[in-house]
Amino acid sequence: MIHTSKPLAFLASFLCLNAVAVPVIVQAQPQSKITLSIDGFKNKKGQVCASLFGSNKGFPSNGDDAVQKRCTSITEVPVVMTFENLQAGSYAIAVLHDANNDKTANRNALGIPTEGFGFSKNPAILTGPPKFNDAAVVVAGDNTNINIKLLYLLGG
Numbered sequence: 352m353i354h355t356s357k358p359l360a361f362l363a364s365f366l367c368l369n370a371v372a373v374p375v376i377v378q379a380q381p382q383s384k385i386t387l388s389i390d391g392f393k394n395k396k397g398q399v400c401a402s403l404f405g406s407n408k409g410f411p412s413n414g415d416d417a418v419q420k421r422c423t424s425i426t427e428v429p430v431v432m433t434f435e436n437l438q439a440g441s442y443a444i445a446v447l448h449d450a451n452n453d454k455t456a457n458r459n460a461l462g463i464p465t466e467g468f469g470f471s472k473n474p475a476i477l478t479g480p481p482k483f484n485d486a487a488v489v490v491a492g493d494n495t496n497i498n499i500k501l502l503y504l505l506g507g
Contacts, residue, residue, distance in 0.1 A: 383437045383490045389446055390429040391501035393467060397450040398422045403434045404443045407483035411445035411470060412456065418442070422449065429498075443486035444471040446499050459505065467501040476502060 389399055402417035409416025419434050425448075434442075447456050448467030457465045471488050474481040488497060 384435040385495045387432045388429045388498045392428050393503055395425040397452045398424050399430050400449050401432055401446045410443055410483045411480050439491045441487040441489055443483050463504055465505050467503045469499040469501045471497050473500050
């Protein structure tokens, strides 16, 4: 004769072990950060603004689509910024030397930027801004270091 309490006891102990094991298995994913070093400034006027994008949506000019963005005054060169609490993945960064503090990428009548700018991976700028994939870096560990050298097309 099969004793009915043994299967129930087994089931109860299995469920208890599962309840204990699930929180261990379903832990929060580790968070990463990007430490950004920006160099190549023509002067220390104004501020430098950086926008971090997690996809091609809005990259590089629509900061409203950025995952994170920040501006800081230029006191020491290179300027170091940190983007924290990032999930592993691909990110691209657009940087602007906002020399006149208007939070706008100023351009001349031909549409050429009149302030310094740069992108992660420092892609060559030929006929326009880079595509997301040309500037994207993979973030997978605790910290990813990125160096950006600013470009000034019209002398800055």
